[in-house]
Amino acid sequence: MKFSDFVAADAIRSTVVANTKEGVIREMAQSLVDAGKIAAGELESIVKAIMKREDLGSTGIGRGVAVPHTKHPSVNRLVGTVAVSPEGINFESLDGEPVRLFFLLVSPPDRPGDHLRALENISRQLRDEAFCKVLKSAKGPTEIQQLLEEADSHGMVS
């Protein structure tokens, strides 16, 4: 699976305003609403579901990256977006580091395989330290999108 298969280009944010865990999740979910990927009426329910998942264990997987996610019946295909917090946010991540790079995923309940393949793609690409670094310091949503496209077209980086 490629980034372009699940990242909504219009919902990418290079400078989130929020400085809390719930704040950044809400801001990203709102960006998916604005991009027409999730219904406005489902926003609260989706944010709540993602926070509930975070309670089971932070999705801050280290290297300043988090992958907040949930299953939700209101989507019929995997949708996601990317955001960067220039200052970093305390996400109770596994290595204790603040998180600057976020991938938010909302998947249909009956498609666990798609969710796994998105995680696989994200983790594979982020093992490349340089890629991780340039994403975090991207100058705008367009630059983030270009970086993701580049990663997609290179296929296997490592």
Place this chain on the structure above:
Amino acid sequence: MSAETLSREVVVGIQQGLHARPADLLAREARRWQSRIELVAESQRVDGKSILDVLMLAAEAGTRLVVEATGPDAQQALEAIGHLFERNFNEHENA
């Protein structure tokens, strides 16, 4: 010192596959041991102590993996990791 490599096969029993939470639990358990821990799937071999590596397997329910441990506490490490799979990582449905 060339330590012997021990291995055992495990099966992913979690319906959702080896997603972020079980991958985290697995890497955490692996890091508790001195031995090198590797997971081998059909076409990949990854470091069991890294959550990013474990996620790269994208192991769906029913996938067979071989866990390999090399080092002084290989036996105990394999038992502990095998136990996680046997308990399905304490995963309940909708988790």
